Structure formats: C-alpha cells, structure tokens
Amino acid sequence: MEYSEKVMDHFMNPRNVGEMEDPSGIGTVGNAQCGDIMRVFLKIEDGIIIDATFKTFGCGAAVATSSVVTEMVKGKTVEEAMTITNKAVVEALDDLPAAKKHCSVLAEEALQSALWDYAQKNGITIEGLEEPKETAHEH
C-alpha cells in the first residue's frame, strides 16, 4: 500500500485544521470503532461557503481526504458543494489505495452532514441533500 505524494502532502501539512467559532454547520461522521472520525465545520454567508475547517481522528488517508475536501469546498455555493463526491476527492488526491477508498466516502459524508446541519439551522432545503445516516457507519 502506498500513498500518492498529494496524500502525503495533505497528511503532513494538513490545510484548514481547527475548530471554528460560530460555524454555520458542523458535521461529524464515523466512529472510533471503524478507526476514523471526521468533523467538518463550515462558515456560510449568502449561500457561499466562505470558510471550512476540520478535525480528524484516523489514518493518513482520513486526514488527507478531510484536508482536501475543506480546500475544495471553500468559495463554492452550497449547491456547488453538493457536486463534491467521494470520486472527486480521490481524484484531487491523485488516487487512494483500494483499502483506503472508504475515507473519501467519509469525507463526502462529513461535508454533506455539515451542509445538512446548516440547512436544518436555517430552515432551508438543499437540492439533493439527504439527512445523514446515524454515525455508526459501515464501511
């Protein structure tokens, strides 16, 4: 199993690490049982994601996928953010080992979970966004 240079870069120098004060939405997915927990924080103004941060417990790929997803989402509208799929995350990292693909799914879910939280708090509906499953994820 080998990580790409992009993955190692995001792992060793993760972008946008930290908890956010007064976030517009927070999403936490995964659990310690499966070895990965991701928490994504979004700041949204006028439907545009102006800031995104994360905290992650997990392997190298878990840290890298959450780091890259915060980078990808910044500056996008919430509708555009919905187009960030696990595949897009894998591509942005120049691929992931097969055994680590589930981390990209978790990153997508963390992002959508934060968007759901934002939508709930503001009483809005985001096209295509579904209520996140409970945190006990099967991978």
Add this chain to the structure above:
Amino acid sequence: MLYLDNAATTPLHPKALEAMMPYLTEHFANPSSVYSPARKVRAAIDEARQTIATAINAEPSEIFFTSGGTEADNWAIKGLWSSEKGGHIITTQIEHHGILNVFEYLKKQGFEVTYLPVDIEGLVNPQDLENAIKPDTRLISIIFANNEVGSIQPMKALSDIARKHKIPLHTDAVQAVGNIPVDVHALGVDMLSLSAHKFQGPKGVGALYVKKGTRLAAIFHGGAQEKNRRAGTENAVGIIGMGAALKLSIEAMPKETKRISEIRDKLIHEILTKIPHTKLNGTTGDKRLPGNVNISFSFIEGESLLLHLDMNECYASTGSACSSGALEPSHVLMAMGIGHELSNGALRFSLGHGNTEEDITKLMAILQPAVEKLRSLSPLYDDFLRSNG
C-alpha cells in the same frame, strides 16, 4: 535510520552471511547427490541441524527444516488433518495468523475449534485449557511468545494439562527462539515452530521440532528429503545461515536478554511519563519478550503515527507487520479487552541487537511532536478536553 521493528524481521547477521556465501557460490551441489561436493553440503546441513537441536534441547532427528514459521505452523496443524478427519482442536485468540488462519481453514473442513481467551496481560489461564478439553480433542496449539504484545505463556502449566489428557501440544515459538531460552523438554511441548529471520538469520527458512513418537503426516509429498516427511530439495544456504545465526544468538543471549530488557523498560517508562494519555499493553518483567514495547496513544490512530515516524526515518509497526493496511483493529488487543479506540491507537516498538539506549532519546525526539501534532488534529482530543474542563 531508527529501526524498531525487530519482531517483524531482523537484519542478517554478517557472520551468518559469511557462513552462507560459499554455499551460494562454489558449494552448490544438491545435498542428496552421492558425489563428494554434495556430501560437503550435506555435512553443513547436518551441522546446522545439530546446532538448532542443541539450542532448543532436542535431538537432531527431531528437527525438520521448512520454508519458515508459516510452513512449520501449517504442517504441525494440517499434518493432523491429513491423517484423520474431524474432531476438536484448541488454540488461543491471540495466535499469529500463521496459526489462526489454519484453524479457520480446518473449521471449514469440519473440525470443531475452541479459541482460548486471554486476560488483560495477554496470558492464557491454564484452567481455561483444562475446561476446554473434550473427549475428542486431538490437538492444542498455543503461541509461546506473542508477536504483538510479547506475552510469554506459562507453557509448562499448559503442557502438564495436555500431557495429562494425552493430547499433542504444538507451540508457535517464532518470536521466542533466539531471543529467550527455549528448552522443549522444560516446556513439555510435542511440536514447536521457529523461523530464522527473527534471530538475524535469512528469510524463507525455519524449522519444526517434532518430538520423537509424535504422529504427524507429511503435507509436502515428493522426494525423500527430511526422512520422507518434508519433500523438496533442501534450502541448504538458508539452513546453514539459520544454524550460524542461532548459534550466535544463543552465545549472545545471556548478555543481550538483560541489555535489551533494560532498554525496553526504560523506553516504556520514558513514553508513559513524558507523553500523557498513554498506556502499556501487555505484561511486564520476565513474562514479556525482552524487545517488545506496545503502547496505546489515546485520541490518535496508529497508522497516522506510523507515517509520521516513517517520514523521520523511524520504523515501527501497528499490531503485526502482516496486518498493517488492514482496517480491522488488532485481534490480539481486542482479545485482551483493550477496546477499539485504544487498539486503533496502539504502536509496537520491537528492539533488537542493533538498538542502544541512545535510541530512546532519538525516538522520543520524533515521537513526542508527532503525537502532539496528531492530537491537535483529533476531534476526540477536543471532546476529551471539553469534558475535562
């Protein structure tokens, strides 16, 4: 580079390489041939067999060469299956996969399997073995020294029970041989697996000790090598290297066991006192392999810590080398009741002949900032800090 993964493998001893070289070059003859160059190879193999037998207090006729620990394990267990189908077999929940997956295989073939539990220190309670035995129990296999947490089983107490019930007992002693004294008679075992590359011998060679009179069918069929019990041209150069390496390990053992145990205990102390929220997995003192350190780092995941060490040219392991890349937490730590989160955050540092006390300082200089950095990323650490004011 800071190599702290000697339980995964060790570097070849330069003197073992020296002993091997002539057999990689000029002495290439097949030891089963009748002419004199072949007899020279045969003599060298016999000498290695004698060395290995002496090292574990066995007879040379009880030593059978294999391609390593996994083959020795497979043979000891499947040799039973080949001779007679069905029945009950017993092992533990903390075996190496070389045993665990053989038992899983035999389970599919219709055997009934009992996996003995272990306590929080990774030790089997002999009473559990006594209670597990049934009228049709045909074999017991118990790992002597565990590869992940280094726990050394009370083998004599376990073999007394096996003997009382006249059930053959096999032990996977791959982590023990060459590192701690192993005497097959004192342990009371009927079969024992060992592997050369764990004591600075070459990879791809090992042996199975089979006590005289033990019923064991062959699983490799072909030529008449190893007294018709393990076919295939001998890995002469590997066997010779294994003999040389084991001889050196036995000579160095009285000093090295003490020296390495002291480094181990200092390293454990250093980590537990300097890095908060850490916990030693396994037992202490003589019940632990001299080179084994297994620590759980709360709030972080083992692989990510390993990657940080790797970037700093420091090499250790999560669980066993064979399970890295797997998503499952260590079956050994889970069996000990360590729990998912701490099992996921466990790292094994295994010391060997090449390590010195200075390595502790070197490791701490890399480990401390890596743990701090990963905790700064961890939502679990945030939650912990919040709940503790």
